[in-house]
Amino acid sequence: MTSLDELINKAQILLSDGHSPEQIGDELSLSMETVTWLLTQQRGEEAPKDVHIDWTATSADARMLDLTTEMMIRRYEIAVEEGQIPLRSGEADFDTVVGISLSGVPVATLIARGTGTRLAIYHPAKHSPAQKKVGSVSGSFASVAGRSCIIVDDVITTGKTLHEVVEYLRSHGAKPIAIWVLFDKRGVKAVEGVPVFPLYTVSRID
């Protein structure tokens, strides 16, 4: 079975389990166009330009995940050393890591441990069970008001989630300093003026 067949199979299983195409797109980190193609594709029909990242070999092992977060921390240290993050003398860097639920949380937890900072968890609006969907910071972890924050997630697909988090943090008295992600599928340099530091940028060359 090819990896494309596996992806089609995964999408069909999610559909038969009752997930909407939008949820399948979120689950597999694929655009709606790609999900539609996976679910309806006719042999010979050209696939949309998208990439699927399978990093379960790393995410399924806490030690490998920890090593990955060490790379993310080093990535940022280098950016600071090179002046990509201009810090005013005496200014605190960041004191809080905000992990985006769900997949950003284990990564953020290890980064908070590795940097000796506080851990906050953000629930995106799309996860809210309420009719009026709004994002929120979990009351079970660190608060964000008055804090300088690093936002952590696994992947940028459209960038919508990060826009939401940056707006939330600013409107709740927090200062987003930078965004750290494992994979950036959009090649975005900044979100609402907050610089993005991906470990890997994924792009297609046609």
Ligand SMILES: O=P(O)(O)OC[C@H]1O[C@H](OP(=O)(O)OP(=O)(O)O)[C@H](O)[C@@H]1O
């Ligand atoms: O750039 P965007 O288009 O906003 O997509 C990226 C977001 O989508 C995924 O979350 P999702 O809630 O779908 O899955 P998860 O619960 O596994 O984190 C991913 O973990 C990012 O948070």
